[in-house]
Amino acid sequence: MQGARAPKAHGQSLDAMGTLGRPWVILLTYVLTAMELSCLFLQFSIIPYLSRSLGLDSVAFGYQQTIFGVLQLLGGPLFGRFADQRGARAALTLSFMAASALYLLLAAACSPGLPGVALLFASRLPAVLMHTLPAAQMIITDLSAPEERPAALSRLGLCFGVGSIIGSLLGGTLSAAYGIQCPALVALGINLLGTVLSFTCIPANTKGAGARAQAAPPGSSRASVFDLKAIIRLLLQPGVLPVFLVKVVSGFPSGLFMVMFSIICMDFFQLEAAQSGYLMSFFGVLQMVIQGLVIGRLSRHFSEAALLRASVLVFMVVGLAMVLMSNIFHFCLLMPGLVFSLCALNVVTDSMLTKAVSASDTGTMLGLCASVHPLTRTLGPTLGGLLYRSFGVPIFGHVQFTVNFLVLLFLWRQPMLQKMDKVR
Template sequence: MQGAGAPRRRGPYSREIGALGRPGVILLTYALVTLGLTCLFMRFSIMPYLTRRLGLDSVAFGHLQTTFGALQLLGGPVLGRFADRRGARAAFTLTFLASSAFYLLLAAACSPALPGVALLYATPLPVAFMQGMPVAQMTIADLSEPQELPAALGRLGLCFGVGMIFGSLLGGTLSATCGMHCPATVALVANLVGAVLSFTFIPVSTKGASAHDRAVPAGGPQANVFDLKAITRLLLQSGVLPVFLIKVASSLPFGLFMVMFPIVSMDFFQLDAAQAGYLLSFFGLLQMVIQGLVIGRLSRRFSERALLRASVLGFVLVGPAMALMSDVLHFCLLMPGLVFSLCALNVVTDSMLTKAVSAADTGTMLGLCATVQPLTQTLGPTLGVLLYRSFGVPVFGHVQFAINLLVLLVLWRQPVPRKKDVR
């Protein structure tokens, strides 16, 4: 068992990386993540309008979103453990096939000749395995040196921003010009292409030989990917649970605000659908720049714990300003601080948690990290609506300030190691 600060040993790879080589596999991983995220954000330009066209109200849409969050909450750790035990190729292929099944159901629900409501309620079935980000993070972590890990994980934020911008614009354009079935069909074809690329070019395993031997003992039975005890046991390892709780607590207030963002943009900011899309594109552009370019450079100059403190401090400072904002211009001025804090928190905690476990468990650990957003998506509709109706938009700023101030006080009592020069 390795401690939080212990570097992970990397032995020779247990499978051939293939004709692409290590850099090629890394670039292909970034490309597959961008493809998956583009399709994901195309979904947001379909489902709300399809729900309305089928005669369902916002409450039904909220229940559908809660179901999505609950299934992703359960599927993240299981998919991560599947990636640890079966390899990156199998996990990526499974992810794209599950996404293909989802968009097939969504495209069928858009057809007037088919029972749209029943098909729409069937779309959450494959959602548990539609999580390519933990698999990509595991692949990048397996192929990166420990000192390069924060920067490598930060570049995935560049993929997130590109996918968010192009997915939102492409989905909206295709829906307006060709109908709602068109972006669903395009996403279906794109995910089938992703499945073929994954099965053809992603190596069977990116784990080191020693890690693979620990994952599957010689002559022993295959480990059960649904072993929840083995999954939760990771949280009890040294240095894991405190960082994981910090990740959950710090990101929860802003996550609640983002769950309520469609309502806030319509009722509080008075934005139409196109203006809300532009605002989300600006959010994606900021995340692309900060997480893809800024966080990596900062990680080479400062320690991870110092960056973690900076991210929490950013949430604390922005909280009161969120409580005082009165229009969309104020929110745009606050967004760089929010995006920096969110990106730094995600990258640093993912890196720290990955280093805290053995190389054989990186996928499972990153799958646990991926449950934070689905947890917010599961609790957010109920808790967010209650807070919004009772106290209005300022309550999200107050909650963000209070929770992150407590987290900052906890972090401030712990020593910050100096960043060592890597030569």
């Protein structure tokens, strides 16, 4: 596989650049990721209330959510190419600076006397450069050996779980105690701190010397960040497109369900706002445990191809059970399987795709992977709303089972995955 690098090379490249040692850089990357995700979930918890206080209806709220999703969708691959060309420090610093701009505009939207609606919509614009998670994935990918990569990437699930729990709790607590502007100001301060830590402590480039030479041969001009042909060529490399399509298609039905989850909680499960918050906290804890602990251990005993098939198979089982689901207790029984499938699919496909490309292209590949979730957030509200209104909750189970059954048939016919199983 291209992109395989020995751990020694990582250490040497970091030592040559100075700053922190490899273990401390990885630890700091996890901390910075948890900080940014906490602020992101803090934002999600206050945006609906801010929109309501500004007089926006559900349609206008949907528009701003769509804008956020589209900008992240478009910015993911371009940010990945920027990370490959400019290095980890520039990419992570840029992401935190963009997030700081977003929370500054959000705090201004809460201020009386200012055009709150215009500032709220303007606060969505920096989202095009907010990609801390793929930047962190690139750093972890560059600093870990290929055989260690699934476990290292899975630990980012701990950051996601910590962020979802702390961010949701902080958003509600601070807004109740000090007003809706306070969470935005706290998030602004955290992201400014993240900007400083990224610029001063993260190495300028975490890729090995060979990868840097490959990315910019002597005497050649640097390719443009906006070179879409280079991004398309990356997808067409052997072994890339099938895995990427599996990542998009297999997770899309559950993404539709999660996009509509807040509505389903109110209408189908008849939950109050506080109860929905507890349920999301439970979801975050499950993700911390499964992605942070379970997936990493399973990756040491099973091949990535086997784990990918397992995630698709569990998706099918959960889809069948979702058809019969009638209350919140049933959903709680399904959540471990759903979270396992989502975590395994994301971690395994990210690992496989970064191994399938050269070391100089891992940032672009992870940027493409990061665009999958915004794609669901962009298409999901409209499509999910139509399905839910026409057929009810069981339709999400039918779609999930059918789509993943077809994906499983596709995987069994993939010679690349069969070879990977044999090599393992």
